[in-house]
Amino acid sequence: MATQTAQGEAEIVNPLVDLIGYQLRRSSSALMGDLARSLEPYDLRPSEASVLVLIDANPRITQSEIGRILAIKRANMAPLSAALEQRGLIERAPVDGRSQGLTLTAKGSELLKDVRALIVANERRFLGKLDHSERAKLIALLQECWTEA
Amino acid sequence: MATQTAQGEAEIVNPLVDLIGYQLRRSSSALMGDLARSLEPYDLRPSEASVLVLIDANPRITQSEIGRILAIKRANMAPLSAALEQRGLIERAPVDGRSQGLTLTAKGSELLKDVRALIVANERRFLGKLDHSERAKLIALLQECWTEA
DNA sequence: TATTGTTATACTCTATAACTATA
DNA sequence: TATAGTTATAGAGTATAACAATA
Numbered sequence: 001m002a003t004q005t006a007q008g009e010a011e012i013v014n015p016l017v018d019l020i021g022y023q024l025r026r027s028s029s030a031l032m033g034d035l036a037r038s039l040e041p042y043d044l045r046p047s048e049a050s051v052l053v054l055i056d057a058n059p060r061i062t063q064s065e066i067g068r069i070l071a072i073k074r075a076n077m078a079p080l081s082a083a084l085e086q087r088g089l090i091e092r093a094p095v096d097g098r099s100q101g102l103t104l105t106a107k108g109s110e111l112l113k114d115v116r117a118l119i120v121a122n123e124r125r126f127l128g129k130l131d132h133s134e135r136a137k138l139i140a141l142l143q144e145c146w147t148e149a
Numbered sequence: 150m151a152t153q154t155a156q157g158e159a160e161i162v163n164p165l166v167d168l169i170g171y172q173l174r175r176s177s178s179a180l181m182g183d184l185a186r187s188l189e190p191y192d193l194r195p196s197e198a199s200v201l202v203l204i205d206a207n208p209r210i211t212q213s214e215i216g217r218i219l220a221i222k223r224a225n226m227a228p229l230s231a232a233l234e235q236r237g238l239i240e241r242a243p244v245d246g247r248s249q250g251l252t253l254t255a256k257g258s259e260l261l262k263d264v265r266a267l268i269v270a271n272e273r274r275f276l277g278k279l280d281h282s283e284r285a286k287l288i289a290l291l292q293e294c295w296t297e298a
Numbered sequence: 299t300a301t302t303g304t305t306a307t308a309c310t311c312t313a314t315a316a317c318t319a320t321a
Numbered sequence: 322t323a324t325a326g327t328t329a330t331a332g333a334g335t336a337t338a339a340c341a342a343t344a
Contacts, residue, residue, distance in 0.1 A: 016203065029312095247321070
């Protein structure tokens with residue numbers, strides 16, 4: 001791979017490109033950075049967007065359940081959902097004495113429509129070339145990396 | 150996918166699993182977390198390990214070049230290489246008046262042997278099931294996500 | 299006893315701005 | 322003017338410890 005220049009200067013070699021860990025880190029970073037920039041006008045972080053998607057699919061889900069599914073610690077879920085509630089995107093309703101179910105407000109549902117479109121656009125931007133079966137295989141391959149390894 | 154429980158409680162659904170961005174984030178996080186734990190006894194972060202690998206392959210490489218290749222800002226490379234130098238893992242030699250070439254010390258090379266073994270073990274732990282062609286395809290697929298998209 | 303939600307805290311990675319010294 | 326290295330600073334994400342209230 002390392003070609004020579006006219007001056008004989010050594011071309012820089014990056015052995016990391018052969019590592020899947022490195023490729024995962026770089027591609028994840030590229031996708032998340034792109035999504036973060038898309039969400040910026042809405043003052044929403046990717047993690048907040050993922051929480052909204054999960055609440056929409058599971059009305060009255062609790063913070064602890066969200067944390068377990070998305071691998072976000074309870075301690076970090078607290079300020080995250082407090083911010084979403086303060087902005088009027090979600091509301092809390094007591095499930096029992098200690099837990100509260102989270103549900104999207106009308107404002108939250110409205111925002112989520114735009115967010116979904118941004119997410120779809122983000123996916124297309126990076127994986128538009130892949131056909132359906134390639135995409136499915138990639139998803140299955142990646143999922144093996146973090147589920148019950 | 151959503152099955153019913155005996156009590157009729159709604160099973161929690163995670164629509165994010167169909168997104169490649171989500172799968173990339175979770176698998177990258179799982180791999181990097183595992184690698185970070187492996188490197189912990191050496192008091193080395195994954196980013197520091199990647200810099201050592203790059204310096205080893207390119208003696209007298211400058212901080213700016215490393216930053217451009219690994220997508221680490223110059224401002225963040227400064228304390229990173231200062232720490233590696235202070236620990237006696239790399240040394241600096243002036244290239245011209247403003248830049249310095251970085252090279253591994255004997256101690257750095259010795260450490261890198263262990264680090265390489267940990268990296269290989271980390272890759273195997275998550276992707277041992279994949280054969281060579283599957284692995285190559287995955288790498289190529291991921292690389293498309295972040296190189297000159 | 300275990301779980302939910304919370305606060306406080308710290309570390310890593312990332313990002314921008316501003317400065318100097320040199321090309 | 323542009324680049325290399327540095328410092329200061331800030332924002333996200335992630336981690337642990339500890340606490341009160343509740344199951």
